[in-house]
Amino acid sequence: VNLAFKQINLRMDDDVEEPKKLNLAKEIRYIMYGFGDDKSPYTESIALIEDVVINYLHEISNQAINMGKKGKITVEDILHLIRHDTKKYNRAKELLISNDDIKKARKCFDEDNYYQ
Numbered sequence: 001v002n003l004a005f006k007q008i009n010l011r012m013d014d015d016v017e018e019p020k021k022l023n024l025a026k027e028i029r030y031i032m033y034g035f036g037d038d039k040s041p042y043t044e045s046i047a048l049i050e051d052v053v054i055n056y057l058h059e060i061s062n063q064a065i066n067m068g069k070k071g072k073i074t075v076e077d078i079l080h081l082i083r084h085d086t087k088k089y090n091r092a093k094e095l096l097i098s099n100d101d102i103k104k105a106r107k108c109f110d111e112d113n114y115y116q
Contacts, residue, residue: 021054023052032045040095064081075096
């Protein structure tokens with residue numbers, strides 16, 4: 001999600017260029033296969049899911065950019081927007097905790113290599 005937010009142009013001006021189109025087809029194909037679809041799903045299915053995902057990201061991004069600090073999106077803004085969807089909220093919190101654990105483990109690993 002973080003990568004997607006960085007690649008989407010979130011400016012609200014009318015004279016700004018069209019936002020860059022994300023290409024999530026490869027990732028969506030893997031996700032679909034992981035959830036039991038064919039190894040090579042229909043291109044139309046991938047395109048449909050990609051459109052849904054990108055529209056969702058645009059909606060959440062536009063809502064988040066209007067919250068808190070103008071022009072900035074924070075993790076807290078996203079969590080606030082998804083707080084009523086318990087599955088999304090719990091998964092987001094789980095991923096944030098995992099991310100912190102990974103950062104701590106890398107830091108410990110780097111310190112161990114530094115002192116050897």
